[in-house]
Amino acid sequence: xxxxxxxxxxxxxxxxxxxxxxxxxxxxxxxxxxxxxxxxxxxxxxxxxxxxxxxxxxxxxxxxxxxxxxxxxxxxxxxxxxxxxxxxxxxxxxxxxxxxxxxxxxxxxxxxxxxxxxxxxxxxxxxxxxxxxxxxxxxxxxxxxxxxxxxxxxxxxxxxxxxxxxxxxxxxxxxxxxxxxxxxxxxxxxxxxxxxxxxxxxxxxxxxxxxxxxxxxxxxxxxxxxxxxxxxxxxxxxxxxxxxxxxxxxxxxxxxxxxxxxxxxxxxxxxxxxxxxxxxxxxxxxxxxxxxxxxxxxxxxxxxxxxxxxxxxxxxxxxxxxxxxxxxxxxxxxxxxxxxxxxxxxxxxxxxxxxxxxxxxxxxxxxxxxxxxxxxxxxxxxxxxxxxxxxxxxxxxxxxxxxxxxxxxxxxxxxxxxxxxxxxxxxxxxxxxxxxxxxxxxxxxxxxxxxxxxxxxxxxxxxxxxxxxxxxx
Amino acid sequence: xxxxxxxxxxxxxxxxxxxxxxxxxxxxxxxxxxxxxxxxxxxxxxxxxxxxxxxxxxxxxxxxxxxxxxxxxxxxxxxxxxxxxxxxxxxxxxxxxxxxxxxxxxxxxxxxxxxxxxxxxxxxxxxxxxxxxxxxxxxxxxxxxxxxxxxxxxxxxxxxxxxxxxxxxxxxxxxxxxxxxxxxxxxxxxxxxxxxxxxxxxxxxxxxxxxxxxxxxxxxxxxxxxxxxxxxxxxxxxxxxxxxxxxxxxxxxxxxxxxxxxxxxxxxxxxxxxxxxxxxxxxxxxxxxxxxxxxxxxxxxxxxxxxxxxxxxxxxxxxxxxxxxxxxxxxxxxxxxxxxxxxxxxxxxxxxxxxxxxxxxxxxxxxxxxxxxxxxxxxxxxxxxxxxxxxxxxxxxxxxxxxxxxxxxxxxxxxxxxxxxxxxxxxxxxxxxxxxxxxxxxxxxxxxxxxxxxxxxxxxxxxxxxxxxxxxx
Numbered sequence: 001x002x003x004x005x006x007x008x009x010x011x012x013x014x015x016x017x018x019x020x021x022x023x024x025x026x027x028x029x030x031x032x033x034x035x036x037x038x039x040x041x042x043x044x045x046x047x048x049x050x051x052x053x054x055x056x057x058x059x060x061x062x063x064x065x066x067x068x069x070x071x072x073x074x075x076x077x078x079x080x081x082x083x084x085x086x087x088x089x090x091x092x093x094x095x096x097x098x099x100x101x102x103x104x105x106x107x108x109x110x111x112x113x114x115x116x117x118x119x120x121x122x123x124x125x126x127x128x129x130x131x132x133x134x135x136x137x138x139x140x141x142x143x144x145x146x147x148x149x150x151x152x153x154x155x156x157x158x159x160x161x162x163x164x165x166x167x168x169x170x171x172x173x174x175x176x177x178x179x180x181x182x183x184x185x186x187x188x189x190x191x192x193x194x195x196x197x198x199x200x201x202x203x204x205x206x207x208x209x210x211x212x213x214x215x216x217x218x219x220x221x222x223x224x225x226x227x228x229x230x231x232x233x234x235x236x237x238x239x240x241x242x243x244x245x246x247x248x249x250x251x252x253x254x255x256x257x258x259x260x261x262x263x264x265x266x267x268x269x270x271x272x273x274x275x276x277x278x279x280x281x282x283x284x285x286x287x288x289x290x291x292x293x294x295x296x297x298x299x300x301x302x303x304x305x306x307x308x309x310x311x312x313x314x315x316x317x318x319x320x321x322x323x324x325x326x327x328x329x330x331x332x333x334x335x336x337x338x339x340x341x342x343x344x345x346x347x348x349x350x351x352x353x354x355x356x357x358x359x360x361x362x363x364x365x366x367x368x369x370x371x372x373x374x375x376x377x378x379x380x381x382x383x384x385x386x387x388x389x390x391x392x393x394x395x396x397x398x399x400x401x402x403x404x405x406x407x408x409x410x411x412x413x414x415x416x417x418x419x420x421x422x423x424x425x426x427x428x429x430x431x432x433x434x435x436x437x438x439x440x441x442x443x444x445x446x447x448x449x450x451x452x453x454x455x456x457x458x459x460x461x462x463x464x465x466x467x468x469x470x471x472x473x
Numbered sequence: 474x475x476x477x478x479x480x481x482x483x484x485x486x487x488x489x490x491x492x493x494x495x496x497x498x499x500x501x502x503x504x505x506x507x508x509x510x511x512x513x514x515x516x517x518x519x520x521x522x523x524x525x526x527x528x529x530x531x532x533x534x535x536x537x538x539x540x541x542x543x544x545x546x547x548x549x550x551x552x553x554x555x556x557x558x559x560x561x562x563x564x565x566x567x568x569x570x571x572x573x574x575x576x577x578x579x580x581x582x583x584x585x586x587x588x589x590x591x592x593x594x595x596x597x598x599x600x601x602x603x604x605x606x607x608x609x610x611x612x613x614x615x616x617x618x619x620x621x622x623x624x625x626x627x628x629x630x631x632x633x634x635x636x637x638x639x640x641x642x643x644x645x646x647x648x649x650x651x652x653x654x655x656x657x658x659x660x661x662x663x664x665x666x667x668x669x670x671x672x673x674x675x676x677x678x679x680x681x682x683x684x685x686x687x688x689x690x691x692x693x694x695x696x697x698x699x700x701x702x703x704x705x706x707x708x709x710x711x712x713x714x715x716x717x718x719x720x721x722x723x724x725x726x727x728x729x730x731x732x733x734x735x736x737x738x739x740x741x742x743x744x745x746x747x748x749x750x751x752x753x754x755x756x757x758x759x760x761x762x763x764x765x766x767x768x769x770x771x772x773x774x775x776x777x778x779x780x781x782x783x784x785x786x787x788x789x790x791x792x793x794x795x796x797x798x799x800x801x802x803x804x805x806x807x808x809x810x811x812x813x814x815x816x817x818x819x820x821x822x823x824x825x826x827x828x829x830x831x832x833x834x835x836x837x838x839x840x841x842x843x844x845x846x847x848x849x850x851x852x853x854x855x856x857x858x859x860x861x862x863x864x865x866x867x868x869x870x871x872x873x874x875x876x877x878x879x880x881x882x883x884x885x886x887x888x889x890x891x892x893x894x895x896x897x898x899x900x901x902x903x904x905x906x907x908x909x910x911x912x913x914x915x916x917x918x919x920x921x922x923x924x925x926x927x928x929x930x931x932x933x934x935x936x937x938x939x940x941x942x943x944x945x946x
Contacts, residue, residue, distance in 0.1 A: 001879055004734035004910030011633060011700060028732035030698075030907050047731070048699030049633060078697075078909035080732075106878065106908030113906050130691075130899040131906065133698035142699055146635040153626050160484060160522060162619040167937040168641070168684075168707045169654075169722050171944045181642075181677065183654045183684065185711045188664060188671040198661040204654065204711055204721065205944035211642075211656065218603075218937055218946060224551075225503075225606035226521030226615055227484060234641045234706065238658045238677055248677065249642050258520070259501035259553075261477035405579065406474055426603040426946055433586050433604065434503050435579030436551035437477030464640045464691055471644045471678035473691060473899055 002080065002103045011049035020087035020095045027054070027097060028105075030134065031077045033117055043073065045081065045097075048139055051286045055088065056081045056097040069104050076108025076115060076134070122460050129464050129473055137295070140287040141461055144280060145449055151279040152232060152253055152445075155272055161228040161255060166215030168234065171207055172423055180210040181238045181248075211236035216254055216440060217374075217427050220403065223256035223438050224430050230255040232445075242468050244457040245394075247446060249466040256440035262376075262385045262402040265439035266362050269389050269398050270311050272443075273360070278307045280452055288453075296454020302392075303452065305359065312357040315365045316344075316383065322356050323348055343370045344388075349395035360391045373413050375401040376437075387441070394451050400441020407431035475553065475576045484522035493560035493568045500527070500570060501578075503607065504550045506590055516546065518554065518570075521612055524759045528561065528569040529554045535573075542577050549581025549588060549607070595933050602937050602946055610768070613760040614934055617753055618922055624752040625705060625726055625918075628745055634701040634728060639688030641707065644680055645896055653683040654711045654721075684709035689727055689913060690847075690900050693876065696729035696911050697903050703728040705918075715941050717930040718867075720919060722939040729913035735849075735858045735875040738912035739835050742862050742871050743784050745916075746833070751780045753925055769927020775865075776925065778832065785830040788838045789817075789856070795829050796821055816843045817861075822868035833864045846886050848874040849910075860914070867924050873914020880904035 009026050010018070029045035032053050036042075039060040044053035058065065073079060082101040088094060110116070114128055115135065125132040132138040153163065169183050185204040186192065192199040200208045215231040222229040231254040239246060255268060281288060281303060292300045314322075320340050326332035332355070336345040344352075344363070352361050365378060366386040375384035389398035404410040410431055414421050421428065449461040459465035464473045482499050483491070502518035505526050509515075512533040517526035531538065546552060555574040561567060583589070587601055588608065598605040605611040626636065642656050658677040659665065665672040673681045688704040695702040704727040712719060728741060754761060754776060765773045787795075793813050799805035805828070809818040817825075817836070825834050838851060839859040848857035862871035877883040883904055887894050894901065922934040932938035937946045 001908070001910065004732050004737070004875070004912070006734055006736040007740070008737065009732065013633070028909065030909075048635075076907045078731075078907040105910065106904070106906075108906040115906075128899075130694040130903060131698070133695055139698065142635055142637070142695065145638075146630075149636045150626055150630050153623055157619075157623050160486070162521075162615055163622045164615070164936055165618075165622075165707070165724055167722065167939060167944075167946065169709075169939050169944055171946075181656045181658060182661070183656055184661075185654060186661075188655070188657075188659070188673075188681075191661060200661075204941065205939070206942040207944065208661075209944050221603040221946075222606055222615065222936065225604070225612065234638070236642075249640065251638055257481075258551075259477050259482065261479055263479040264477070264481065267480070402477070426601075430603060431579070433579075433581040433588075434549045434551040434607075435474070436501065436503075437474065437578060439477070463637055463695065466640060466642050466678070468677065469679040471640075471642055471680065471682050473640065473644075473694075 001105055012045065012047045012054045013049035015054055015085060016052055016093060018085060020085055022084050022086055025083060025085045027081045031073060031075055031079060034074055051136060051140055051290055054097060056099050058099045063100060072104055072107040073102060074110050075117060076113045078105040079103060122457060126459055140290050141453060143287050144284050144453055147280055147283050148276055148449060151276050155275045156230045161230045162226050164219055164222045164229045164231055166218040166231050168212055169209050170212045171209055179238055180213060181236050183209045183211060213237060214442060219254055219256040221430055223258045227258050240468055247458055247462060247465055247467060251445035252442055253445060254440060254442045258436050258438045260439045261437055262364060262387055262439060265400055265402060265441060266313060266387050269400060269441050274307050277303050277452060291453045299454045309359050312361040314361060314363055316363055319352055319363050341367050346395050349390045353390050353392040360389060363388050363390060373417055373419060374403050376404045377409055391451055394447060397447050397451060398441050398443045402439040405431060405435045405437050474578055485518065485520045485527045486522035488527055488558060489525055489566060491558060493558055495557050495559055498556060498558045500554045504546060504548055504552060507547055524609060524613055524763055529572045530569060531572045545577055545580040546575060547583050548590060549586045551578040552576060595930060599932055613763050614926060616760050617757050617926055620753055620756050621749055621922060624749050628748045629703045634703045635699050637692055637695045637702045637704055638706060639691040639704050641685050642682050643685045644682055652711055653686060654709050656682045656684060686710060692727055692729040694903055696731045700731050713941055720931055720935060720938055720940060724918035725915055726918060727913060727915045731909050731911045733912045734910055735837060735860055735912060738873055738875060738914060739786060739860050742873060742914050747780050750776050750925060764926045772927045782832050785834040787834060787836055789836050792825055792836050814840050819868050822863045826863050826865040833862060836861050836863060846890055846892060847876050849877045850882055864924055867920060870920050870924060871914050871916045875912040878904060878908045878910050
């Protein structure tokens with residue numbers, strides 16, 4: 001194999017935005033396709049820097065070529081092309097490379113290379129997740145995912161938020177048993193026992209530990225010191241949900257803001273979504289045009305409208321009335337019950353966003369029974385200051401609330417729910433010492449990528465998905 | 474409790490950089506200290522936005538004040554001050570707030586609030602990790618950690634790298650048993666058994682799974698599609714190391730670059746460190762001045778020199794000769810053996826960086842026996858193209874290499890080591906299909922924070938440290 005470069009060489013993206021100069025250039029890339037025509041070989045070359053390939057043209061009558069090497073320059077091969085950047089006579093692009101030499105790093109034997117020119121199903125590509133970023137779709141997903149990640153950091157950094165790394169391994173089973181993965185170094189065979197059960201004092205952390213389902217509680221500790229903070233890290237659910245919307249391991253963004261009420265929280269959530277969407281529309285034009293054409297027709301127009309339109313804001317009670325009205329008038333029928341106190345189901349979210357409000361809706365003030373213990377209790381004794389952002393096609397994309405900052409109210413609610421307050425003593429101290437109003441929300445990163453790209457299955461927007469019975473790679 | 478704000482109010486940092494205007498202003502913050510003098514109350518207020526507090530002055534003879542409320546405005550209390558931003562007659566700062574009103578969100582009962590004015594040991598503060606960001610030191614650590622995180626993303630994004638989220642839960646025990654945490658949903662009591670051992674087919678993923686110790690192998694898959702990628706995520710070691718340098722859960726940065734040899738890799742590592750350090754020096758002046766004065770005297774000058782000086786680059790063999798020379802001449806004595814083939818110990822790294830090269834050193838071409846299977850084999854049959862960056866005070870801060878891109882050499886090495894090649898079939902396919910030279914490195918984020926801040930104990934540079942027998946909060 002030829003040696004690599006000591007210094008970086010230009011990328012395909014660099015070259016495609018360079019005017020034809022006829023100057024010598026070098027490109028390292030992989031062959032996407034090869035076409036032979038008489039003495040000419042046309043290579044479409046990609047290095048992942050952008051969706052487009054650049055064409056390299058080999059004229060076998062110019063110079064001397066190693067035919068045995070050239071025979072290996074096929075789809076998937078990693079090569080270096082030496083040549084000059086010239087104006088392209090074809091209509092597809094402004095420039096191409098007139099090759100004067102080719103070095104072959106590694107071939108891709110055509111008889112076994114799974115990514116031949118034909119189209120592959122996403123199901124098939126999931127089985128070769130280590131190779132699928134070499135395709136147009138998954139390259140585009142990777143670039144959009146990257147642009148969104150960086151946009152998230154920029155959004156918060158520009159607004160004075162601090163990025164906080166909350167723990168992944170946690171001792172608190174925050175959501176009740178059964179939904180969490182246990183983390184252990186005890187041997188699966190014959191773990192140490194004490195008084196008839198597993199002796200967790202001999203586990204690595206001296207206690208049972210789990211993978212965190214949220215970083216919110218720890219983020220609150222930082223918000224109540226640093227003012228404005230956010231997390232962006234992996235979270236875990238051991239849910240047996242084999243759907244196109246669930247992953248066992250996914251990335252979540254959780255801002256938490258001191259001195260911020262539910263209105264300020266709604267503004268933040270709306271600004272956040274609009275910033276991320278408009279950044280992607282601006283910075284990933286080529287990839288978004290691809291999604292618009294091949295994955296979800298019209299997605300760009302939908303997103304443009306979301307960016308400009310004020311999100312509807314309604315209370316849960318109002319939303320329920322809309323659903324009841326539709327049901328009573330016969331203009332809609334639902335499988336799940338529509339009655340005050342019931343949770344909104346996908347069909348309800350779909351109806352609200354797609355039919356009633358025709359766009360994103362923020363629903364607030366849910367019944368306390370269907371929301372988490374830490375949400376601020378309203379004066380009515382029935383509802384809490386929750387706020388969920390629902391979007392067409394996907395449903396709930398953000399869940400948040402103002403937090404209960406009053407120690408006695410929080411403790412009373414935990415007692416009602418039969419929670420072990422002693423497991424949350426540090427969290428309660430945040431209300432005991434200098435408590436202030438604060439709010440926050442959580443957003444599943446992969447759902448947002450689905451929303452923006454139109455990709456149907458959440459397994460196709462994360463590099464190596466973890467789902468029930470699947471942890472390959 | 475008074476209601477929170479519907480829209481964000483200015484931060485302490487905002488106000489301190491605003492000229493005195495005598496205009497009305499509102500500040501939400503926590504009381505750091507209170508001093509009473511005749512009819513005046515002086516409050517030092519912090520909201521975490523910067524190290525400095527801003528002074529608010531209450532003149533009890535001006536306006537009417539609720540004495541019972543004022544009595545609760547003590548260290549730790551969360552309050553809102555209404556007043557005007559005026560020129561400060563004191564020498565400490567340009568502006569202060571002349572208070573016309575105070576609202577109390579939440580008091581901090583002085584008899585129990587653990588963060589009174591006196592200095593606290595870091596050991597004590599570790600026990601109240603949920604409150605310690607309210608102190609100067611841990612606020613500064615949090616801000617520097619945040620600035621470094623964002624600088625890391627900027628560094629890579631500006632250079633065309635894509636951020637890749639590699640999996641946390643993995644099926645491959647990449648480093649051999651014993652160093653990894655197992656992830657499971659099997660019940661600890663009476664897990665299902667089959668043919669005499671635990672039936673992992675009934676575990677969540679249908680197989681034993683672990684927490685990843687690295688994202689490198691998956692990052693390589695993306696580098697070999699997208700060109701330049703990096704990870705920045707949590708990694709895990711179930712090592713029983715109770716030291717000031719080890720965490721069971723820590724964040725790691727791992728760039729991986731196609732078409733990049735070991736020299737290009739060394740340049741990247743050096744540029745990376747210099748960029749992060751100079752960004753922190755530039756953007757965290759106040760916090761760095763604090764560390765320079767209170768934590769590690771002279772750290773700023775040391776870092777400034779690192780940024781300007783070219784890192785020394787020596788082979789492992791040369792480094793060993795330097796150590797032997799020093800030992801033979803009696804100018805140094807080491808506890809661990811100095812002989813070709815042995816790994817560099819902390820004492821050796823210290824001697825090389827602090828005495829021989831007086832600054833960071835990149836050591837290359839280590840004996841293959843002490844390095845990982847995936848490193849590119851040199852022609853001598855004895856060494857591999859590893860590159861470790863060593864720094865004074867801390868030792869190894871970056872470990873990297875050019876990767877073995879030749880399938881047959883990689884397989885031969887795995888056979889030598891008795892590895893199960895079938896567990897790595899997808900990884901080997903990266904060499905089978907379009908293999909190209911590539912390189913990368915890994916950097917433990919917390920070690921870098923220690924290096925930059927001078928903080929002695931790694932548990933003090935991550936919000937909620939996880940170590941042997943400790944997973945509180």
